[in-house]
Amino acid sequence: MSFSIHPLLDNGLTKGDPNKAGGKLYCHCQGSARVEVTLASNTAHNHACGCSKCWKPKGALFSIVGVVPSDKVSVTAHEDKLHIVDSSAVIQRYACKECGVHLYGRIEVDHAFKGLDFVNTELSEETGWQEPQFAAFVSSIIEQGFDPEKMGDIRQRFRSLGLETYDCLSPPLMDLIATHTAKKSSAAKSK
Numbered sequence: 001m002s003f004s005i006h007p008l009l010d011n012g013l014t015k016g017d018p019n020k021a022g023g024k025l026y027c028h029c030q031g032s033a034r035v036e037v038t039l040a041s042n043t044a045h046n047h048a049c050g051c052s053k054c055w056k057p058k059g060a061l062f063s064i065v066g067v068v069p070s071d072k073v074s075v076t077a078h079e080d081k082l083h084i085v086d087s088s089a090v091i092q093r094y095a096c097k098e099c100g101v102h103l104y105g106r107i108e109v110d111h112a113f114k115g116l117d118f119v120n121t122e123l124s125e126e127t128g129w130q131e132p133q134f135a136a137f138v139s140s141i142i143e144q145g146f147d148p149e150k151m152g153d154i155r156q157r158f159r160s161l162g163l164e165t166y167d168c169l170s171p172p173l174m175d176l177i178a179t180h181t182a183k184k185s186s187a188a189k190s191k
């Protein structure tokens, strides 16, 4: 194997526990210096994301990121160490200033996913989190330097894991975004 999709997928996919109700995430700082985030929910729509904005562990081509309701996310230690990576992005990603790990991403603007936070459950010491459901923004890895000739190998690897690949989000999520856009434009027209 000449590339790592992500450590959680490189040796196969482990199914999560549908009854898991949350847990804690930690940044990569040491011991009591760790930023701690408590989730009161499992994730939904967990997926591999090849975009340049999502946090990836060192050496991995993809992030694994899912969503939880924003009111189920609380920073329970060292909130002072968090900063917003790019305040112009739709998803405001809160990262640790020291180790660079993203603890959560929140949407403040009018958007189909407002009210949902993006989180990486690999930052937890626990198991049972929802397993990835699909791969998104797969072609985006080319923008970060991946050889376009090897994209067939990447897509084949996902397929062998039972994951569909997309170059944006999955069809149900794209439908939600389009529905939101349609509602906004019909509301604007009726004004």
Ligand SMILES: N[C@@H](CCC(=O)N[C@@H](CSCO)C(=O)NCC(=O)O)C(=O)O
Pocket (backbone or CB within 6 Å): 049, 050, 051, 052, 053, 054, 065, 089, 090, 091, 092, 136, 137, 140, 143
């Ligand atoms: N080719 C670009 C794509 C970036 C992108 O649009 N990312 C998506 C998915 S992130 C989680 O699935 C997105 O919604 N971004 C909004 C944001 O990041 O604010 C690239 O690679 O950068």
Ligand SMILES: [Zn+2]
Pocket (backbone or CB within 6 Å): 027, 028, 029, 034, 035, 096, 097, 098, 099, 100, 101
């Ligand atoms: Zn840290």
Ligand SMILES: [Zn+2]
Pocket (backbone or CB within 6 Å): 049, 050, 051, 052, 053, 054, 063, 137
């Ligand atoms: Zn992404």
